[in-house]
Amino acid sequence: RRSRFALLTAVSHQLELPPSAAFGLSEQQDGPWFSVQYDVSLRQGEKVSLSKFISVHTSRDTREEELRMRSAEELRLAVSRGFDGLAKEQRAYLDAFWHRADVEIAGDPALQQGLRFNAFGLLQSAGRDGRTSMAAKGLTGEGYEGHYFWDTEMYVLPFFTFTTPEIGRALLEFRYRTLEQARQRAQVMSQRGALYPWRTIGGEENSAYFPAGTAQAHINADIAYGIRQYVQATGDEDFLVGQGAEILFETSRFWVDLGHYNPARGGAFCIDGVTGPDEYTALVNNNAYTNLMAREHLRYACETAKLLRERYPMEYARLARKIGLTEEELREWQRAADKMYVPYDSELGIYAQDDTFLSKQKWDFAGTPPEKYPLLLHYHPLVIYRHQVLKQADLVMVLFLLSEQFSTEEKIRNYRYYEPLTTHDSSLSPCIHSIVAAEIGDLKAAYDYFSRTVRMDLDDVNGNAKDGLHTAAMAGSWMAVVNGFGGMRLVGGELSFHPVLPPPWSSCRFKVMYRGQLLEVFFDREQVVYTLREGEGLVIRHEGEPMSIHSGEAVRRTLAANHPSSGGHLVS
Secondary structure, three states, X not given: OOOOOOEEEEEEEEEEOOOOOEEEEEEEEEOOEEEEEEEEEOOOOOOOEEEEEEEEEEOOOOOHHHHHHHHHHHHHHHHHHHHHHHHHHHHHXXXXXXXXXXXXXXXXXXXXXXHHHXXXXXXXXXXXXXXXXXXXXXXXXXXXXXXXXXXXXXXHHHHHHOOOHHHHHHHHHHHHHOHHHHHHHXXXXXXXXXXOOOOEOOOOOOOOOHHHOOOOOHHHHHHHHHHHHHHHHHOOHHHHHHHXXXXXXXXXXXXXXXXXXEHHHOOEEEOOOEOOOOOOOOOXXXXXXXXXXXXXXXXXXXXXXXXXXXXXXXXXXXXXXXXXXXXXXXXXXXXXXXXXXXXEEOOOOEEOOOOOHHHXXXXXXXXXXXXXXXXXXXXXXXXXXXXXXXXXXXXXXXXXXXXXXXXXXXXXHHHHHHHHHEOOOOOOHHHHHHHHHHHOOOHHHHHHHHHHHHOOOOOOOOOOHHHOOOHHHHHHHHHHHHHHHOOOEEEOOEEEEOOOOOOOOOEEEEEEEEOOEEEXXXXXXXXXXXXXXXXXXXXXXXXXXXXXXXEOOEEEEEOOOOOOOOOOOOOO
């Protein structure tokens, strides 16, 4: 009534009867309710079947005055194909999906069931038209009222980027279609550029509690990360040129306007008054996750501008004119990235979650009974904000996302400090801890966190499946296998793997799409086998070793002992 949004559902019935059977038809309308009743007389042994063909159209896609005509056409097409024809189409579609997306683990049927349940649930709920995205509960319940969050880019998007990239692109196209609303949101916040909403359906900010909503400005960097990963994995520069670059540039403007060069930090670029992924710590200065991801965002925007200038000069000139982009502005983005402040505690040898986190009192976990979790349902936010306690992975998450920028020793020290402080009151958290635990060689913790993630909904681990499924955790279970136990990373556009097999399994197999080619990875206790199922050839890295794989070829390597891999060192 308020939105004037029209939805039309039409139904056509196909009744199949023996030639001798008699039937009667009656229709009844009671207010908004309409019913059709068939009365059929059959002899013993005779069969009757009723097929219902249903079409749904909305005024979002079709003008309201055309809805009836479109529905009638759709129903005629459905009836002409019949149930068997439609089922055949569906089977072919799902066969193609499972050919790419299935993950096989031997030795753990309950977790195998969870992986397939999750993958199918993701496929059911993902927007495919560039106008819709992936709600935090998918299409399965009323929790979060159908809103989209950062869950889409940081959890769901990787699953589709590496299995069904056409859906991955559609999810990113939604962000481009709502860029104007993001520009308007930045204006509301007295900032330049664009700020994407923390919680939305149509592009507007729908979060009412700003400390855990709008203050999570890292959403901008999360979307930029998703764009970079998608483009590097697919090679889809058409998306980058036509849509992605404009998103990157407008959101980069926001960062430079939001932050400042702080004399108290030696002139470093600081970002104040934000909330990181951990919603139990709000409105802080220099959240490490936010600053590190913003730095990558700004660097990638500068790289993208350089790529467009060199390879797509006409498109770059058009875009620069459209948004008023100057070379001076690009230099400022690079300067902010180069001087980004990252809080570090030299005494503990860890990166501080923010400027003041390490100076707070640690939460009394021993004195908190199990029935007091999740904390946010039993304690006032201000009580929680005054303590060292995390709702979900924050600094630990950036250890995974920017893995190449941390040494193994840094990952171990940071993980061991923050993991005991994390309640995992968010379903987004266990999978990230599983991935990092696998990388540093703690396979027991990795397996335990994975087990909690993969059956989050089947076993109602958090006790709230009645509100809908947890799509981030569903996608996170795939990430825990591929990025965790499979050790897959995408660094500089190059795929690398470091597989480790958890003790309960005898083998694991998964596939990933990379630049139009389908790579299968299989590993058991003795070996790793890389097979190019589709494509002409590609180069990957196994344990840091470059490896060429040709079409149909299987390349074997001995499975390394479960030990932490080496990495880079982050210079703050």
